[in-house]
Amino acid sequence: MIDLEAGSAAATASGLEDMTALKAAAEAVEAVEAPNDVPSHRSHDPAKSLKRSDPFQFGSRYLEAGDDVFEFNAWDHVETDDAYKLYTEEQLEKQRQSPVSDFDKSRFNTNPAMWWNKFYKNNTSNFFKDRKWLQQEFPILADITKEDSGPKLILEVGAGAGNTAFPVLANNKNPHLKIHACDFSKTAVEVMRKSEAYDTNHIQADVWDVSGESLPPDVEEGTVDVAIMIFVFSALSPREWAQAVRNIYKVLKPGGLVCFRDYGRGDLAQVRFRKGRYLEENFYIRGDGTRVYFFDRDELASIWSGPDATDNSEEADEPRFTIEKLGVDRRLLVNRAEKIKMYRCWLQGRFRKE
Template identity: 70%
Template sequence: MTAPTTTAVDAVPSPELDLAKQTSALTVQETIPEPDTEAQDAQLPPHRSHDPQHNMKRTDPFMFGSRYLEEGDDVFEFNAWDHVETDDAYKEYSEQQFAMQRASPVSDFDKNRFNADPARFWNLFYKNNTANFFKNRKWLHQEFPVLGTVTTEDAGPKVVLEVGAGAGNTAFPILANNKNPKLKLHACDFSKKAVEVMRSHAEYNSEMMQADVWDVAGEELPPGVKENTVDVVLMIFIFSALSPLQWEKAVRNIHRVLKPGGAVCFRDYGRGDLAQVRFKKGRYLEENFYIRGDGTRVYFFEKDELARIWSGVFETVVPTDENKVGSSKTTSDPLPQDSPAGKVDSQLFDVEELGVDRRMLVNRAKRLKMYRCWMQGRFRKK
């Protein structure tokens, strides 16, 4: 991730926006001995200095910053460190949490209730959090340079489709940085309330932007969007809101709207993220899939899992009555060579880039460490 570390957690609105500011039993408290006076007098390496030019994030995509935590570093010198693997204490606590979550899942009644109408809970979420959306997210252009390509003055006719939860949150920054008079931006969300908020926003320009309600895992294409017409699809923290049973349909719908060679820009939650570990009893739907306190759903992905999905390898669904209401009982997620029973479609996407953005955030006042994990990818239609 290439955004400044002080704003990284707020990149996209979600019910976890305040996680970095909170503390809990799972955060690891650490006491650092007093620094050696002699060492203080020695010349510090650039990444540990307080010179702002050495504390900025890298601007090339998929590098996720260059502030490495090395032996001898004071972990509480900065608010965040990049590429930090979780320590043993956090791993042990995480596994204890996951075991507790599995042992106390969501009741069958609530599972049916939450899966039957997910849009209802997202409508309530946007109703209660309207003020948090549609800020300028500068990191988008840094992480996904293709957005700079389609928004240049001489780019010619281009179509960008953003699929939400919170679609306008990245759509408006694209408009703010756009110099292409022939750009058409479609911002779609399965929440009616989110679309209403987008259309009422001061920066909503109906000549260049069209906001509509659309279920990415539904049967229809977005309003005003035809097959093979879109240059870039943005999917920022949306795939995690879908049930695993909806992944295949969503991927195929994105494939339908993209031009041959069109790109998908993807960012979402990774397994082991602080948001996942924090879940208490009664929130577990199935492995890596949870219900938040506000009723919205969230999935936490593995890197290999995403690579299979976007390459066209889908799970084999066990036909049970429970599947009809959106709860997913599936077999394991096999690689093509492991099981001929898995559905394989090799004509979907090439995985051009897929990275794990691991970051350790710290509360310097309370000397607490918090681990975040996101997945980021770029997929191209074959």
């Protein structure tokens, strides 16, 4: 199975029907499994373009005038060209013309955890690649896992099979680190609990819906140092965003941090959706019944930063985060055999509780 998410082309592009084509493409681009050693938005310096290096430095291959795009299988920081923009618009219009039926909308929206349970029954723990790159992308994770960092609590939201939590734990030297790994899929939680790496001195996996009314089991308000949200916010419906942000705000300590990565608008996975997958603008149902949203950078920033501080309306009580960083990570993947270009787009950022 491939993981088209972390930086690999998403297994979830337009459902299972696209899996074969995407698999071929994704297998050709191992690079995407391990995003940049230096995060894209921190390393955007074309002067440092490494066309070929040993070992290869992710995030450092820039496509420049005169380059043969099909010479390598992945390029970093590539803006989409006009032809692709046009193709995207045409695809999105086709998707809007064939939305999911009202019957199916309610089928998929009523109990989304059930579809994720099915997903984890089918895919167990080997679907998503281990996210070993996290500490490079989010230096705070390296800091709080140092031996002398003292008591620290990480809440992972939508932890799935533990592909983020377990690699963090594997690198941990802090005897006082605790990872609370939550997911609303009970099957995912079972998978985590059964893992060999499930060390109850440091990790506790629990069922929790980030868009619900309660806080995670055994997590007190204002106690979490870092919340990790990797490809989970996109699984929520737009109506669930506000409550999810409120919950995260509540559990974090003042000054606590959210480490965030998710799908960007116009990503290949969005463009490839075919008929009968469109739920609403930028929100789709995959072939396996799981939902996915594609975010615009400014939209995401405004969801997390809350209403304007000068706003005196009722909303002024809403949670506020400072957007410390929110970058667009773009990558051009090339299927050299078939001469196909595929544009990936992810958003990655850090939001701090004010």
